[in-house]
Amino acid sequence: MTIRVVNSKMNPVQHPYAFRTHNRQYCHQSAAANILSKNDGFEIHMALPGVDKSRIEMIVTENILHVHAREQEQTPNEKKYILKQFDYTSFSRKFRLDDSIDTSRIDATMENGVLKIMLSLKTPEIKKAKSIEIK
Numbered sequence: 001m002t003i004r005v006v007n008s009k010m011n012p013v014q015h016p017y018a019f020r021t022h023n024r025q026y027c028h029q030s031a032a033a034n035i036l037s038k039n040d041g042f043e044i045h046m047a048l049p050g051v052d053k054s055r056i057e058m059i060v061t062e063n064i065l066h067v068h069a070r071e072q073e074q075t076p077n078e079k080k081y082i083l084k085q086f087d088y089t090s091f092s093r094k095f096r097l098d099d100s101i102d103t104s105r106i107d108a109t110m111e112n113g114v115l116k117i118m119l120s121l122k123t124p125e126i127k128k129a130k131s132i133e134i135k
Helices: none
Strands: 003-008 033-038 041-047 056-061 064-069 092-097 107-111 114-120
Touching: 033 092, 064 114
Parallel strands: none
Antiparallel strands: 003 092, 033 041, 041 114, 056 064, 064 092, 107 114
């Protein structure tokens, strides 16, 4: 049973003290994530300080969990920063889920800037005995 990070869109500015010279509309950041193994499944914790939960979208398609945030509307009188190291205007993370994860039972909560995604394991099917008629 595993969960793997498929991809994440990163901020093109790699050096922490570099000035932003790129266009903001093309800036995508990756949210830090921790994956915990539990007895009944997994938990993914993502650090999203300052991101409102109404902007976050989660979609599961073909065992891939895609978590991303919609762009926040820009105000015309935006402040002129000399250095801006944190800015979650948008982010995107994808996680490949194992076949043992029940994708219909994924839950999520947001508390203190941390998105917690709970992934439950599928319950094993109990097959009933079947009587076979002899012809």
